[in-house]
Amino acid sequence: MRSDTHPPSSKGAARDRTVGVSRTRRVPRWLGFATAAIGALALIGWVADVGLLKSVIPGNVAMKPNAALGLILLGAALSLVTSSRAAAARLSGGFALLAATIGAATLMEIVTGLDFGIDQLLFREAPGAVWTATPGQMAPETAVCLVLLGLALPLLRHDRSIVLAQVLATPVGLVAVFELVALALGAKGASPEWPFTLMPFPTATAVLLLAVGTLFTRADLGFMTVATADTTAGKFVRRIVPITAVLMLAIDEANNLGEEAGIFGHDIRAAVSMTVATAAVAVVTWIVAATLHAREMTLRASQRAGGIGSYELDIAAGTWSGTQVLDEILGIDATDPRTLEGWAAVLHPDDRDEMLRYFREHVLGQRLPFDRDYRIIRKSDGQERWVSGRGELTMGESGDPMTMVGTIQDITERRRAEAMLQEAESRLGAVLSSAPITIVATDSQGVFTLSEGKGLERVGLEPGENVGVSAIDVWGSLPFVEPTGEVITGKDVVDRALAGDTVNAVSELRGVYFDNHIGPLRDADGEVVGIVGVAADITEQTLATEEIRELNRTLEARVEERTRQLTEVNSELEAFSSSVSHDLRAPLRSIDGFAKILEENYAPQLDEKGRHYLEVIRSSVGSMGHLIDSLLRFSRLGREALHLGKVDPAAIARIVVQEDLQQETQGRSVKVTIGEVPACMADRDMLRVVLSNLLSNAVKFTGQRDRALIEFGATRKGGEPVYFVRDNGAGFDMRYAGKLFGVFERLHNADEFEGTGVGLAMTQRIIHRHGGRIWAEAEVGRGATFYFTIGDAP
């Protein structure tokens, strides 16, 4: 809701609409002087007995001394009435009442027929003076005028009674005009038709001046307001009234001329007068009406265009009248009551109590202007609408509010637009304050007007904390790095942005890197009115980039270092192997040697058991020698280069059977079947080790079979050849298949089958080096099958 302040008062507004207030204020003072002067001249005429001064028109009735005195008093009163000095004001009042008393006394004489002796008080007038009913006595209308003016002038001193003064002065003016017209038409004074003394010419003139003076002293108030108003109505009054007067005189004069020239007679003259006057009045009225109509149409159109309806509320009656646009805004028609209840009926139920209370307490109670936006339910379609109500009270004579005049404007669209704007603004605000960036703006002096965004948190600033601070104070000495690598200061950035340039640069503040886009902020005319900047936090990227750069720089060194380490490890490994082969074998040799010497030299001293123990020692040494040799071969395998070539595994298998297995199969029934298998790319010597190991294993584990059956062959699996060595030997428990290829892993008791536990580990290592796989399937007591692939040799 808006605030309820509404400064201009109705009085001030009225004054604004009047023309030449100061001029119309000065004029009455001069009119007062002129009136007093006329009275004074008449008195001088009486003193010096100069008829011209008394009647101005020779042979006419003379201004009576009392009338002259009264006019002097009223003239003085008029001149003084606007004085701001209290004494002058009181004097004005005294003069006016004195003049009124003179007039009243004269009237008493006329009404009662008594002679108070006031008529001959100042000067004696001989009986039978021209056009005079009672010698020395002023005309009765003069007396009435004195009374009325004497009462009116003091009323001018109070704003509230001004209209009364004007009401009193108006008939006085009309009487004066009547007298002047009568004189102009040749009337002289008392006559059979007019039994009273007519006003003498100077008196009528002076009375007219006083009446005019009284009316215009405060023309900004009372009903004279319209005469001085800067409105069409004011123009009409100021132009049409004089024109009408002149027109009437002209009609009468034309009639006179017509009658004298014998064009028409006396009876026709009256008809012509009536018709012409009626026509003139009708034309004038028509012009006025047409103008008012056009005005009203314009007003109505503009009100409709602005969605503004106006009303006038009669507070005492509780009724109001409004424009058609107002009806449209409220959605009411002619059948709806134009009452306060009628207004309350269209109010939105949620606002109704509040608005009625506002009207009662704020407007009527405190006599403040009505100024509120409120909701209504438009009666025609039940739509909720927002209206803006304005109204001003007019106070009556008693000071109580009489009417309220105001407007009601439909502001629904505006409010909707405002609400949308507000929503957009708050949405933008939310975006700004939650964006992981910083957004700033400055005025044309480079002082921050906006500082928002989550990015501020990173440097420990609150949103808006920098507002009011100069950007140069904050950034001035900070280095900004442009994409070209050039470093500029924050002051350069601000200066360039204010000069219309857009700067893109990276800055760093408290360990946080920002990518800044700072450019000019322009108004609708394209003038730079500040700068606007967006800064994105690029700390992570920056640090990551730095790290990558650093890594790249050190990569070569690290590769070298790693290579050196590997070489070192390799040579250490070799040293270890060499050490194993030498240092482990040397003590074994000693054991074996000395055991043998013992056997040779001291055998006679040893019994059977002693000799057996020596035998065990020497056989153990032999096993350990084998183990060491196998282990060395195994470790050497990993280091030797592969010499790949196309080989036929079946051919190799045949050689193995002939050369390696001879000894082992001696005295046994072993049948080795070698099938046709695909050739492959492999290291011939290594593949021989593989087949030798697998086949001799098969021979070994079929040792307890009467007929050992061993098969070497190949199948295909997924297009790849899978070689296998199958036997009908002891087999093994598949639960331990995982241990099959480990170094020194044995699945059988050494008593049952000899072996070092290195053979299969070595086999697997060779297969792996060729890029192949090896696995086994077996069942205890039912033989085993070893499968392997060679793979695409690397």
Next chain:
Amino acid sequence: MKTYDDAPEILLVEDNPNDVELLLRALKKHRITNRVNVAKDGVEALEFLRSIGKDAEGGGKIVAPRVILLDLKLPRMSGTEVLSQIKADPVLRKIPVVVLTSSQEESDLAATYGLNANSYIVKPVDFERFLDIARHIGIYWLMVNEPPVFD
């Protein structure tokens, strides 16, 4: 001044006393020689060989061992280093050097032959085979092979 008969026929460079004992026993058992000088490490071996050289400078006749049996894994100075120094010496390089080691490493083979070793023999663990080898060495180097001539 040593006489020719007193001069050692074999310089055995070996730090392991067990191996020394076993080898000496083997040579003795086959009645090949008992004129064996034993150096316990590379430094000792070189000192002995240099002393021969000094005799030569003194105008005496050089009496060199007919063969040097060199172990590779030695304290202080390795066999490879000893070999390299022997073969770098204009006089000593003529003496046949037989590398007698437990190592079967290819790198050792390559290194020693690269330094002009005259033979490479792997010491077996089995004592009988060891005896056999010792016999072969004695017969070959002390009886079959003609020693180099020193000026």
